[in-house]
Amino acid sequence: MKTVKISEAVVRRLPIYLRYLNELSKKNVNTVSSQDLGQKLDLNPAQIRKDLAYFGEFGKKGIGYDVDYLIEKIRHILKIDKVIPVALVGAGNLGRALCNYNAYLKDNMKIVAVFDAHDSKIGESINNLKVKPMGELTNTIKNLQVRIGIITVPAFEAQNVANQFVSGGVEAILNFAPIIIKVPHEIRVHHADFTAELQSLAYYLDETKDIIE
Amino acid sequence: MKTVKISEAVVRRLPIYLRYLNELSKKNVNTVSSQDLGQKLDLNPAQIRKDLAYFGEFGKKGIGYDVDYLIEKIRHILKIDKVIPVALVGAGNLGRALCNYNAYLKDNMKIVAVFDAHDSKIGESINNLKVKPMGELTNTIKNLQVRIGIITVPAFEAQNVANQFVSGGVEAILNFAPIIIKVPHEIRVHHADFTAELQSLAYYLDETKDIIE
DNA sequence: TAGATTGTTAATCGATTAACAATC
DNA sequence: TAGATTGTTAATCGATTAACAATC
Structure with missing residues (x-):
C-alpha cells in the first residue's frame, strides 16, 4: 500500500x-x-x-x-460514506443557519446536539433539536460519539468551547469565530472566517474606481 | 514602484x-x-x-x-480604510446571520441592501434594512455604488444572482452557494462553502475510531 | 556598545502542469 | 483499427524557509 x-x-x-x-x-x-x-x-x-x-x-x-x-x-x-455525528455550540443566527442546512447535507454530516451558554437560548428548538446548556456538553458528546465540533460563538468564547470539545473527545473542529484557537496537535481545526474572506476580496477591488474625495 | x-x-x-x-x-x-x-x-x-x-x-x-x-x-x-458598500441576496438564515454580523464589521464593510426572490421575505426588516425584490437589484446597487455582492441563495439560483450582480456593476462576489459560478474574468469571486469545509475535515478523522459494524 | 530584529537573497521544498506510453 | 483518455514521470513553476548583512 x-x-x-x-x-x-x-x-x-x-x-x-x-x-x-x-x-x-x-x-x-x-x-x-x-x-x-x-x-x-x-x-x-x-x-x-x-x-x-x-x-x-x-x-x-x-x-x-x-x-x-x-x-x-x-x-x-472523505469518510462520509457513514453518518458522522456533529455537535454545534452557539445558537445565534449563524448556528441556526448551519443547523437548518442539515437538510441539505445528504452528505452524512448530522448535527446531533446544539449548545449555548445563555439561559435565554436553552430549551429553544432548532430543527428538532433542543438547545442544551454548556454544562452538559462533555457528557452529551461522549454519549453521542460526536466526532466533529462546530463553533459559532463570539471570538472571546471560542477557545473555551474548543477546550470543552477536546475534553469531550471530538477529533476535528470547524471554527467560525474570528480567532485562532489552540488545540492538541492531533485535533484538526479548520477556520471558516468570512470576515477574512470579505477583507481579502476587498484587496482585489479596482482602486481607480474609488470615490474621489 | x-x-x-x-x-x-x-x-x-x-x-x-x-x-x-x-x-x-x-x-x-x-x-x-x-x-x-x-x-x-x-x-x-x-x-x-x-x-x-x-x-x-x-x-x-x-x-x-x-x-x-x-x-x-x-x-x-486591503482597501478597507474607506467604507465599502456591500449588497446581499438571499434573506434566509445565513443571509440574516451575515447582516447581523454587520455590527461586528467595524472593518468598513457595510451591507447597504438586501434582496430576496420570494414575496414572503420582501419588506421584512433585517438589521434596519428592508428586504427588496430582485427586480430592484440592478438599479439599487448602481445607485448605492455597491462594490461587493454576497450570495446566500440555494445553488440553483446562484448563477442567476451572480449575473445580476455583474449587470449592476459589482467588482467582487462572495458566494456561499455550493456551486461554481461563472463571471467575467475581471470580477473576483471567492467561495465560502462550509459543506466542502466539513467534508474535507472528515478526511482527517481517525478511521481506526470508526464504529465497527 | 551589545542584543534584537528587520528586509532580502539564496536554498529548499512542494505543488502544478506538460508530455506521453499504455490501453480502452 | 483509430481516437480518446487515463495514470505517471519529468519539467516547471511558485511558495516557504533559512540565513545573514544592515541597523535600530
Missing part, C-alpha cells in the same frame, strides 16, 4: 469534485473525463487525474471516469 | 495579521516582532516579514513593528 502524504490542497479539491459529480449523476450522465471536469471546475485536467490517482485507479483509459463509481470512491476517501 | 505579483496566499494572510494586531492594539501593546506574530498565528516569522515587505518597509530593525502603524498600513493595502 502506498503511503504518500496527501497534501491539504488535494483534500480540499475532493469535495469540489464530489459536488459536481453529484450534479452529473442527477442528470443521469454516466461518464466524465478529466477534461470535462477541468473545464467545468476551472482546474487543470492533469491535476484532477493526479489527485484521483493518489487514491487508486478509478478511470478507464480512452473512456474516462464512471460518475457513480467515482462518487462512491470519493465519499469513501 | 515595484510591480511584483502578490500571490493570493499572501493576500489571504493579511486579514489574519490584521485581526491579531487589532487585539494587541486593544491591549495597548505598542510593538510586535515577526517572531511574536509567528508564534501566535502558527506561521513562520520569515514569511510574515516577507509578506509585509511586498508592500513597504513597515518595521524597524532591532525593534519590530509599531502595532497601530501596521494596522493602518494593512487596512490601506
